Amino acid sequence: MAPGTSPTADRAAPRWDGAVARRAPARARRPLGPGPRTRAVRTLKGLAGIAIAIAAWELIRALGVVPSAYVPGVGSILSAGVEDFGSQLAPAIGDTLKAWAAGLAITVPAGLVLGVVVGLSRWADAALRVTVEFLRPVPSVALIPIAVLVFGVSLRMQLLLIVYACLWPIFFNVRYAVQGVDPLLVDTARVAGLSRPATIRRVVLPSTLPALFTGLRIASSIALVLAVSAELITGAPGLGKLIVDAQGAMQIPLSYAAVFVTGIVGFLLNAAFTALDRRALPWTVAARGERP
């Protein structure tokens, strides 16, 4: 803008030193969050980090710090994984995920119902409080022997464990959310003439969704840990059993591959739930914080 074209330039203000009032440049609307270029750079850095980790693994092997017969190179692990994927890894993944999915399918509705009931009723909450406080810290894997006693080595044995362990995160999260429902919302519903069941259905339940999703994410990883752990000990079919069997058959690279795949499965499940979380309830993610 040339001096003199601004509407204020002709004002006789003796102290102006010639600076022309300029309007701040209009800024285009930017979407929230990192731009695509930043995300791409982050991804690249992440991949580079993985490459460095792999290099570090090989370095440790080369240094001879650990007996190299028992710590195969990344190459041999990869080839074992690829070779035996169809015959060993894929079925094992399927078996583990079967238990995982069945367990969650039972636990989520149960935890939701229990959480809502206890959350809504102060007496139910008080009645169960002591019992829950004593049951909760029992490490779920400690129940493996009991589960085997009752159900033998079977899917139901795994389900017993998974349900027991995963009930808590879902139950507590839902209960917490129900107890924390904004009373203003409930009052609004009542003033609008909603019956109690309708209020629960249309106000309370939706309010619990964010907490439910968080609990679901936690429960998912717990369920995987329990499914695999039970397989390790009892020989129920799945990734845990494969890890043990491969080692027993001295197929060490395959054993490592199975461990790695277990990690990948966990990683993907976690990523899936986080993405689901963000998609379904984007506005609450920041409010809840990122970590369970």
Next chain:
Amino acid sequence: MSAVRSGGRVAPALLGWVVAALLLLLWQLYAESAQELYLPTFADSAAAAWDLLTGTALTSDVLPSVGRFALGYAIGCAVGVAVGTPLGYLRPLEPWVRPVLEFLRALPATAILPLALLVLGANGGMRVAVIAFGACWPVLLNALDGARHVDPVLIETGRVSGLGRTAILRRIVLPASLPQIFAGLRIALGIALIVMVLSEMYGASSGLGFEILNSQRRFMVPETYGGVLVLGLIGWSVSVLFTRLEQRALAWHIARTGGRSGA
């Protein structure tokens, strides 16, 4: 006035204990009458638990288990905080390490037990190492995220006061991330307990986990339940201790926000 108030608080708490006692009674009566193989009475289970806690098993199994758990947990948490906090503060490094860290966190720690046994041998050190491995990732990632999100105004206050990077890390970033770190510590507590138990069920010859599994395999059912009860007791005590510690360490945060930001 105070009688009414304390009455209002006592009654619900009492109800909790009454219900718990009733459930135990129910267990006892049902087990007595049904005579199922896999369901001993509460009395028998409690007796077996008592034996574990007062007999030779205390020093040969129970205490060593607790010791390994405590050591593994402590190491895992220390490593997690020591590595995670600087990583979060030094922003540039974070995108490089995040995928690897997220993978390691998602990997169920118990899955590495067979291979750890192979590489490190069947000894207490191996078990402690695996416990530490399981415990460190949630702590590390929480410490990292906590450090990342420290209010920049606090850090600027530090810089203006002439503090160097190390001092800022120690005196500002660490205390400010404490709530987030404690959330990770609590998660790690549960994981450490799980890994401890499982490490004693796989390729072990002593320890509380071994005792429970061994009893089951020999169909000594009350002893199995007794071991689980002892484990529950340990888990409960550890949890209560942790909560006490958390309340003291985060007193400033709890008072300010009216509640934990963690679990």
Next chain:
Amino acid sequence: MPDEIIRVDGLRKAFAVRDGETLAIDDLTLGLRQGEFLSVVGPSGCGKTTLLRCIAGLLERDGGDVRYRGERVRGVLPGLQLVFQEFNRSLFPWLTVERNVRFPLHGLSRGEAAERARHALALVHLEAFAGHYPWQLSGGMQQRVALARAIAARAELVLMDEPFASVDAQTRIALERVLLDVWRELGLSILFVTHDIEEAILLSDRVLVLSQRPSRVIAELDVDLPRPRDQLKTKELPRFQDLREEIFALLGLDRDELLAAGSPAAT
């Protein structure tokens, strides 16, 4: 004429945005004399906070010089304290008030640090709250703690970024008085950024008026009003009114088309 403690020459600062750069500060020059109370006023968003941060060394500048007692400075300026607008975020929530005030005093012995903290708290009339936590205090009190921290650090130079913007009017009056008392007693040099024109005139020896972004100094006014200043009496003086009118005019606040395009007050 006392020496200049701070000299800024041709300061330039740009920020990267989506499609290029936006210039926040362009060729800004100012000098702060020892013991002077200098205010900087300007339209919203003109970069006053950026200016303070550049002087303090918290932001890297893209051009120009900052000199402290004649020496060019890179990085964080030594011997200064910055009082933020977001005072509640600048106090460490895990420390008591007293420990917060002691925070910058890391080179001293415990006894000496405690003594300085006590003295500083007394100056802002908060000795009784030394053991409290920041969240237990009101906004005005928290800002006083931040001020006490600057005092305890024996900073000769205090940069203040709209420190009273978020407190209510009555608290602000009290805080302004405390600030003037402390300034006079300790002989501080203060660079005070504000959007409140009356506050700027009331407190300072000189007022600099900044332009719209990209900012530069468009006017410099000597506030030749008698000291000690008073909230009521000083504001009634005709000279006060004159200064106010002049600054209003410079900022374009006296006209109806306040937010019209091209007006300095438009953002």
